[in-house]
Amino acid sequence: EDQVTQSPEALRLQEGESSSLNCSYTVSGLRGLFWYRQDPGKGPEFLFTLYSAGEEKEKERLKATLTKKESFLHITAPKPEDSATYLCAVQELPNDYKLSFGAGTTVTVRA
Amino acid sequence: GAVVSQHPSRVICKSGTSVKIECRSLDFQATTMFWYRQFPKQSLMLMATSNEGSKATYEQGVEKDKFLINHASLTLSTLTVTSAHPEDSSFYICSATPGGTGRAPDTQYFGPGTRLTVL
Numbered sequence: 001e002d003q004v005t006q007s008p009e010a011l012r013l014q015e016g017e018s019s020s021l022n023c024s025y026t027v028s029g030l031r032g033l034f035w036y037r038q039d040p041g042k043g044p045e046f047l048f049t050l051y052s053a054g055e056e057k058e059k060e061r062l063k064a065t066l067t068k069k070e071s072f073l074h075i076t077a078p079k080p081e082d083s084a085t086y087l088c089a090v091q092e093l094p095n096d097y098k099l100s101f102g103a104g105t106t107v108t109v110r111a
Numbered sequence: 112g113a114v115v116s117q118h119p120s121r122v123i124c125k126s127g128t129s130v131k132i133e134c135r136s137l138d139f140q141a142t143t144m145f146w147y148r149q150f151p152k153q154s155l156m157l158m159a160t161s162n163e164g165s166k167a168t169y170e171q172g173v174e175k176d177k178f179l180i181n182h183a184s185l186t187l188s189t190l191t192v193t194s195a196h197p198e199d200s201s202f203y204i205c206s207a208t209p210g211g212t213g214r215a216p217d218t219q220y221f222g223p224g225t226r227l228t229v230l
Binding site: 031032041042045102 | 113115117143145153154155157160202204206208210217218219220221222223224226
């Protein structure tokens with residue numbers, strides 16, 4: 001059974017067209033939920049960590065929110081440079097900081 | 112802060128040879144380091160977890176004799192792919208976690224990755 005499911009698989013946006021990415025998770029105890037951005041041929045870049053339901057974090061045009069079953073990554077007025085694959089991952093309690101990743105959402109923003 | 116480097120960035124080798132990949136945390140001490148592999152258009156697959164001075168813990172299905180991991184210091188871990196074959200060709204990525212009680216102890220910071228091609 002998949003622990004982390006991301007949707008949609010791919011998202012094509014026009015510059016300025018806001019949208020949201022979904023990350024649903026199933027764990028017995030959540031230590032933290034992480035969002036990363038990955039550009040082609042590069043390692044993931046850390047964006048956010050969320051620990052408890054109701055928590056929100058923002059960085060430039062990105063805003064991440066968390067509920068007990070899912071997380072959303074909102075992209076407001078995206079620009080072409082926001083094009084990337086966005087990965088969601090969860091850490092369970094207790095563990096040695098291991099991450100379980102979703103398959104990712106590939107976002108393409110057209111000018 | 113929280114910079115992780117990998118070397119080399121890409122390597123091409125002949126079948127049967129061994130390849131060593133280095134992962135370094137440049138501005139923090141990493142109590143735990145992880146090694147992943149990623150196939151095209153797929154997500155990251157955890158191969159093993161290593162703690163400084165201890166033997167690595169391998170995920171199910173990962174051959175520990177083929178993928179040798181050494182975590183000799185708090186800033187350096189190495190992955191050696193022994194007797195590499197074409198099916199070992201992949202993108203290998205390491206990550207490092209500060210751990211302890213410092214700021215963001217549980218966050219994994221990733222290196223830029225190493226593209227391995229076995230001919």
